[in-house]
Amino acid sequence: MSKRNILKIIAFVVGLYFFLEYILPEKVGGEFDSYEVGCPVTVERSGKKLQFYVGNYYKGRGIIGRMVKSSGKWVKDAKPCLQRSLFLKFDQYGLTEPDAVSAPEGLTLLYLGQNEKEPVLCYAVSEDDGQTFRKKGPVVISTNEVFKTFENAPNGQIPDRIKSFAADFRNGLWEVYLFTMTYRVWRAEGPDLKHLSLEAAPIVSSTLTEKSPNSFDVYSEGGQPVLVYVMDREILEFRRSGNDWESKSWKAPKGNGTNDTVYAGGRMDVGEGVLYLGTKKMQKGRPIDSPYETQLASVALRDRGDGTPLAPEMSVYKKVGASPRPTYLSYGTEWAGKFLTVVGSFAIFIAMINLMLFHGKKIYQSALNYNAPAGEDKLPGGGAPMRNFIKNAGYSAVFLIFLAVMIVCAWKGQTDEAKGTVWKTSFDFLFNAIQLPMGSAVFSMITFYMISAAYRSFKVRSLEAGFLMAAAIVCMVGQMPIGELLASLVPESWKLLQLPWLSGKLLSVLNAAAYRAVLIGTLIGSVAISLRIWLGLDNSVYSSVD
Amino acid sequence: MTEENKNRSFWDRVQFCDPRILYALFAVVVIVFEMVQVKMPVPNPVWVGKLYDRIENLPPDKAVLIDCDYGAGNRGECEGQFKAVIQHLFSRNIKFMVVTWTTNVEGQKLGRQVLDEVAKKMNKVDGEDYVMFQAIVNAGGVTLQSLAKDIHGFVVKDINGRDLGDIPMMKNFRTIADVSLIYRVAYSWGGVPWIGFVQSVYGTPLAAGSAGIESSTAYPYLDSGQLCGLLAGAAGAAAYEKRVMEAGITPETGIGTKTVSVQSFATLFVVVSILISNFAMFMSKWQGKRART
Numbered sequence: 115m116s117k118r119n120i121l122k123i124i125a126f127v128v129g130l131y132f133f134l135e136y137i138l139p140e141k142v143g144g145e146f147d148s149y150e151v152g153c154p155v156t157v158e159r160s161g162k163k164l165q166f167y168v169g170n171y172y173k174g175r176g177i178i179g180r181m182v183k184s185s186g187k188w189v190k191d192a193k194p195c196l197q198r199s200l201f202l203k204f205d206q207y208g209l210t211e212p213d214a215v216s217a218p219e220g221l222t223l224l225y226l227g228q229n230e231k232e233p234v235l236c237y238a239v240s241e242d243d244g245q246t247f248r249k250k251g252p253v254v255i256s257t258n259e260v261f262k263t264f265e266n267a268p269n270g271q272i273p274d275r276i277k278s279f280a281a282d283f284r285n286g287l288w289e290v291y292l293f294t295m296t297y298r299v300w301r302a303e304g305p306d307l308k309h310l311s312l313e314a315a316p317i318v319s320s321t322l323t324e325k326s327p328n329s330f331d332v333y334s335e336g337g338q339p340v341l342v343y344v345m346d347r348e349i350l351e352f353r354r355s356g357n358d359w360e361s362k363s364w365k366a367p368k369g370n371g372t373n374d375t376v377y378a379g380g381r382m383d384v385g386e387g388v389l390y391l392g393t394k395k396m397q398k399g400r401p402i403d404s405p406y407e408t409q410l411a412s413v414a415l416r417d418r419g420d421g422t423p424l425a426p427e428m429s430v431y432k433k434v435g436a437s438p439r440p441t442y443l444s445y446g447t448e449w450a451g452k453f454l455t456v457v458g459s460f461a462i463f464i465a466m467i468n469l470m471l472f473h474g475k476k477i478y479q480s481a482l483n484y485n486a487p488a489g490e491d492k493l494p495g496g497g498a499p500m501r502n503f504i505k506n507a508g509y510s511a512v513f514l515i516f517l518a519v520m521i522v523c524a525w526k527g528q529t530d531e532a533k534g535t536v537w538k539t540s541f542d543f544l545f546n547a548i549q550l551p552m553g554s555a556v557f558s559m560i561t562f563y564m565i566s567a568a569y570r571s572f573k574v575r576s577l578e579a580g581f582l583m584a585a586a587i588v589c590m591v592g593q594m595p596i597g598e599l600l601a602s603l604v605p606e607s608w609k610l611l612q613l614p615w616l617s618g619k620l621l622s623v624l625n626a627a628a629y630r631a632v633l634i635g636t637l638i639g640s641v642a643i644s645l646r647i648w649l650g651l652d653n654s655v656y657s658s659v660d
Numbered sequence: 661m662t663e664e665n666k667n668r669s670f671w672d673r674v675q676f677c678d679p680r681i682l683y684a685l686f687a688v689v690v691i692v693f694e695m696v697q698v699k700m701p702v703p704n705p706v707w708v709g710k711l712y713d714r715i716e717n718l719p720p721d722k723a724v725l726i727d728c729d730y731g732a733g734n735r736g737e738c739e740g741q742f743k744a745v746i747q748h749l750f751s752r753n754i755k756f757m758v759v760t761w762t763t764n765v766e767g768q769k770l771g772r773q774v775l776d777e778v779a780k781k782m783n784k785v786d787g788e789d790y791v792m793f794q795a796i797v798n799a800g801g802v803t804l805q806s807l808a809k810d811i812h813g814f815v816v817k818d819i820n821g822r823d824l825g826d827i828p829m830m831k832n833f834r835t836i837a838d839v840s841l842i843y844r845v846a847y848s849w850g851g852v853p854w855i856g857f858v859q860s861v862y863g864t865p866l867a868a869g870s871a872g873i874e875s876s877t878a879y880p881y882l883d884s885g886q887l888c889g890l891l892a893g894a895a896g897a898a899a900y901e902k903r904v905m906e907a908g909i910t911p912e913t914g915i916g917t918k919t920v921s922v923q924s925f926a927t928l929f930v931v932v933s934i935l936i937s938n939f940a941m942f943m944s945k946w947q948g949k950r951a952r953t
Contacts, residue, residue, distance in 0.1 A: 450802050451799065451802040451803050451805060451806030451807075451814070452806065452814070454797075454799030454800070454802055454803065455796070455797040455799055455803060456797075457799070458762070458797035458798070458799045459762075459797050462762065462797075528821075545769060549732070549766070550732040550735075550766065550769075550770075551732070552732075553731060553732030553733050553766060554732045554733055554735065556733065557732070557733025557734065558733075561686075561926075562682075562683045562686060564930075565682055565683070565686055565929075565930055565933060566679040566682055566683070568930060568933070568934050568937075569677075569679075569682055569933050569934065569937045570676070570679075570937070572934050572937070572938075573937065573938055573941050574938050574941075583934070583938075587931050587934075589876075590927050590930070590931060591927060591928070591931060593703065593705075593872060593892065593893065593895050594703070594895060594920065594923060594924040594927050594928075595700030595701055595702060595703060595895070595898075595920055595921065595924045596700065596924040596925070596927065596928055597703065598700070598701040598702070598703045599700060599701055602701065614703055618705070618706075621875075621876055621879050622879050622882070622883060625876050625879055626879040626880040626882075626883050627880075629876070629877060629879070629880050630880045633880070
């Protein structure tokens with residue numbers, strides 16, 4: 115394989131690598147939940163207490179993760195247990211609002227799949243206590259046996275858009291409670307999740323929920339379902355009493371944060387209490403949905419009877435400000451950063467050696483020709499040997515001397531103990547008394563040339579040149595105090611004659627628009643060129659490699 | 661006067677005058693107004709106010725990251741911008757980290773001089789109130805991305821050779837999530853890599869200070885909200901110094917205000933010389949036309 119092809123393949127692989135990093139970071143695992151976490155739900159299976167939660171890599175691209183309670187602590191799995199599917203329409207944009215149910219056929223996880231249309235209630239089954247799940251598709255609910263196609267109604271004939279839901283498995287039957295966008299609760303029941311029948315009317319069609327609850331869950335108590343949701347920091351319950359539902363509420367436990375929201379999903383019977391898990395949203399000077407700031411999960415143990423807090427417990431599974439390492443590919447970008455830093459350092463080193471070789475060679479050749487008769491030497495110039503030498507190699511010698519002195523002084527004078535020594539003083543002197551003034555002098559000289567160039571060349575020879583000059587003068591003077599001084603002579607209402615105002619408009623409107631257009635054009639060109647190189651269509655770059 | 665010049669008309673001679681005359685006049689203007697400080701009204705650009713307000717409202721538990729990349733050539737314009745901002749940060753007890761680059765050693769040296777001077781005046785301690793990192797090799801956006809993800813892993817040591825882990829204030833600042841503002845001060849604001857790899861990814865606000873001549877390229881980003889403030893040239897520095905002084909943080913204005921006064925007259929000189937040159941061109945053309953008719 116030729117070098118050119120190898121380079122093309124490397125370019126392609128590197129490009130693909132960063133492309134994947136951008137579009138599919140969570141698919142490759144790693145810390146898929148770096149953006150935020152939420153919606154915890156707990157379940158007990160095979161004697162283990164499990165917690166599932168939604169982690170986001172990007173906002174709104176939820177993936178389900180799992181934690182296992184071990185020795186009193188929640189331990190997070192490194193990889194997600196359920197991810198969105200790029201090629202399945204119903205959850206290709208992410209997963210939200212999970213609910214876990216321990217059913218005979220396996221641990222079942224129900225979730226709302228996000229897609230370009232409406233959220234779809236889906237489910238997946240695990241045979242290894244939630245480490246991995248196999249997707250089973252949408253839950254199908256109907257009022258009769260006519261099922262509609264996915265495109266129209268993936269969940270069958272639900273009369274409204276699903277906002278949240280809760281599921282339970284009791285007495286060999288699945289019960290699913292659907293909380294819809296119009297704040298109604300519908301109940302569906304059936305032997306399996308592909309054959310659920312919706313009750314004719316909503317079980318709760320209430321104005322109680324006007325404030326839009328932020329979670330919803332169901333659990334069994336004494337063989338009866340209890341519906342739980344949270345609204346305005348209150349946990350509300352609906353208990354079935356005959357054919358009716360009675361409501362009851364209690365205050366949710368307050369967290370330490372300034373803006374905590376208790377999440378009702380994730381109830382777990384523990385001893386005498388009912389465990390409620392909640393997400394605590396941190397807000398410190400930034401919007402609540404900022405990255406890396408909403409990662410705390412709190413757990414509060416509450417009395418089953420009256421709901422008084424028993425023992426608040428915190429289950430922190432991501433610390434605010436923890437080092438975000440979202441994916442394995444991100445390690446690659448960090449590695450690339452360090453690699454480029456090392457290469458950059460070498461480049462500086464090589465440049466220094468190159469400079470030393472170049473100037474050393476010049477001095478060496480001048481020295482060899484020191485006594486050569488005028489006119490016969492290989493180097494240009496003539497006359498006295500010393501004059502000739504200085505003419506040809508003087509600058510090189512000065513450069514090398516200063517380079518050597520700077521290196522030695524910097525080397526010896528960099529430590530704290532070197533303060534006051536000749537090395538440190540010399541280094542500071544060379545820098546402050548030679549390098550800085552020379553830098554300023556060179557820059558200042560440009561101004562003189564600019565004045566000369568402007569005086570000679572900045573002529574109004576056309577209308578366009580006239581506009582250019584007018585704009586230049588307005589911007590130059592308008593940004594200076596002199597412009598402010600001139601503006602003070604003009605009445606406040608005559609904005610057009612006030613140079614600071616006019617220059618501000620020129621810069622922020624005309625200049626910004628024109629510069630944006632140029633920038634967009636340049637970037638489109640860059641993308642096109644990058645694509646050509648990446649796909650191996652551009653031969654000019656690598657054509658000389660072979 | 662050369663033979664060629666003798667044959668030229670007066671306006672032609674003005675138009676094509678010896679550049680050394682311009683140089684000398686310009687030098688005189690700069691020297692005179694450097695020695696005789698004329699008090700001028702300081703402009704008050706809106707973006708300076710926005711940066712000031714942003715710093716006023718920064719949370720005290722987060723740090724500011726300053727990218728100090730100015731050099732000797734643009735010291736007159738940028739030093740005032742850097743100094744005024746750090747004075748403001750010190751006054752609010754907001755901790756900050758200063759990043760410099762190996763490609764511009766002057767940035768580190770000059771930045772440190774200013775830092776030491778201001779910190780001494782305001783009784784601030786290196787390592788507790790501020791820190792300056794060892795210069796980093798700038799390899800573009802990837803460098804900034806790595807820095808944003810893991811400051812301790814990427815920078816390792818500060819300018820005094822201390823490990824970042826041993827510096828008291830750095831214990832709380834580990835990633836870009838702990839940074840409430842990025843402020844880049846340089847000749848060319850050149851913050852596109854900061855926008856592309858940090859600001860747009862993590863949402864950390866970015867502000868810039870640059871030489872006046874380079875500031876025009878920053879305006880599209882101000883309008884779009886990607887830059888939250890801009891100090892353009894010595895005028896920007898002077899405006900910020902004025903605000904800092906009015907807030908009682910410093911007793912007087914600084915180098916920006918001094919520079920902007922001189923710069924103002926230098927600019928006026930440039931404008932007037934351009935106008936004279938153009939006037940001479942028109943007069944010469946007019947005379948030529950008249951002679952032909």
